[in-house]
Amino acid sequence: MVHWLFATGILLVGLCLLCEAVVGREVWAMRPWRRYLWPGIAFTMGVFLWPVMALYTNSAIHMYAHGSWAQVLMLAGGAELGLVHGRLRSPWWRLTWPLAFAVTGAAFLVHEQNPWWFARAAFLHHLLGWTFLVGALVPLGLVFRPRSPALRTLFALTIVAVSVMLYADRDVAPVFGHLSPLAGAPHR
Amino acid sequence: MNTYADDIPHRRTRRVSPEQIVALLGPLTVAGGVLWAILQPWRLTILHPLHQGFWWLVVEPPLLVVGAGVLFTLVVARPLLADLEERRATSG
Numbered sequence: 183m184v185h186w187l188f189a190t191g192i193l194l195v196g197l198c199l200l201c202e203a204v205v206g207r208e209v210w211a212m213r214p215w216r217r218y219l220w221p222g223i224a225f226t227m228g229v230f231l232w233p234v235m236a237l238y239t240n241s242a243i244h245m246y247a248h249g250s251w252a253q254v255l256m257l258a259g260g261a262e263l264g265l266v267h268g269r270l271r272s273p274w275w276r277l278t279w280p281l282a283f284a285v286t287g288a289a290f291l292v293h294e295q296n297p298w299w300f301a302r303a304a305f306l307h308h309l310l311g312w313t314f315l316v317g318a319l320v321p322l323g324l325v326f327r328p329r330s331p332a333l334r335t336l337f338a339l340t341i342v343a344v345s346v347m348l349y350a351d352r353d354v355a356p357v358f359g360h361l362s363p364l365a366g367a368p369h370r
Numbered sequence: 371m372n373t374y375a376d377d378i379p380h381r382r383t384r385r386v387s388p389e390q391i392v393a394l395l396g397p398l399t400v401a402g403g404v405l406w407a408i409l410q411p412w413r414l415t416i417l418h419p420l421h422q423g424f425w426w427l428v429v430e431p432p433l434l435v436v437g438a439g440v441l442f443t444l445v446v447a448r449p450l451l452a453d454l455e456e457r458r459a460t461s462g
Binding site: 183187189190200209210212213216219349 | 388391392395399425426429431434435437438441446447449450453456457
C-alpha cells in the first residue's frame with residue numbers, strides 16, 4: 183500500500199519532468215513555483231521514506247535499504263532545489279541523481295533475498311533494481327549534456343516506468359503464472 | 371539551375387506540438403487509471419467494501435492514477451499551456 187502512495191508521487195515527478203523536457207526549461211521556469219515543483223516532491227518523498235524505515239521494522243536490511251533511499255532522495259531533491267533557487271551554482275551537484283539511482287538500485291537488489299520468479303514482489307525488486315542501476319546512466323549523461331531533449335525525455339520516462347512497477351506491486355501474488363509455494367497464499 | 375527540387379510535391383509534415391503533448395499527458399494518465407480499473411476491478415476495494423480496513427479503502431491504485439492525472443491537469447498542465455500561449459503571442 184505504501185508502494186502505491188510513493189508510486190503516485192513518482193508518477194507526478196515523471197509527468198512534470200516529461201513536460202519540462204517537452205516545453206524546455208525557459209517556459210517551465212516562467213512561473214517561479216513550477217521550478218520547485220518536482221524537486222520539492224522528490225525531497226518530500228525522501229522525508230516520508232524515514233517513517234517507512236522506522237515503522238516497518240520486520241528486517242534490518244529492509245530498514246537499511248529504506249534509510250539509504252531516504253538519504254539519497256533528500257540529497258538529490260535538496261541539491262536540485264538549491265540549483266533552481268540559485269543557492270548552488272556548480273552543475274556537479276547534479277551528480278547526486280546518478281548517485282541516488284545507483285544507491286537505490288543496489289539497495290533494491292541487496293534487500294531482495296529471493297530469486298526473480300519467487301513471487302511478484304521479488305520479480306519487481308529485481309526489475310526495479312536493474313532499472314535504477316542501468317537508468318543511472320541517464321542522469322549521469324544529463325550532468326554533461328543538461329539540455330539534451332532526448333536524455334531529459336528518457337529520464338522522465340524512466341521515472342514513469344518506476345512508478346508503473348511500484349503500482350504493480352502487491353503483497354503476495356504470482357508473476358506471469360509463477361508463485362513459489364514458499365511465498366504463501368496469494369492475497370491483495 | 372536546379373531541375374529536381376520543384377518536381378517533388380511538398381509533403382505535408384505532421385508534427386505533434388508541445389501544446390498537444392502537454393494537453394494530452396493528464397487525460398492519458400486518467401484514461402490509464404480508468405482502463406486499469408476496468409481490467410482489474412478487484413483492485414478497487416470500494417466495489418467490495420465489506421471487511422476492508424480504512425487504508426485499504428483509501429489507497430486504491432487505479433483511483434490514485436486517476437487522481438494524479440486530474441491533479442496534474444489542473445495544477446501543472448493548464449497553467450503551462452497558458453504560458454506556452456503567452457510566449458507564442460509575445461514572440462510573434
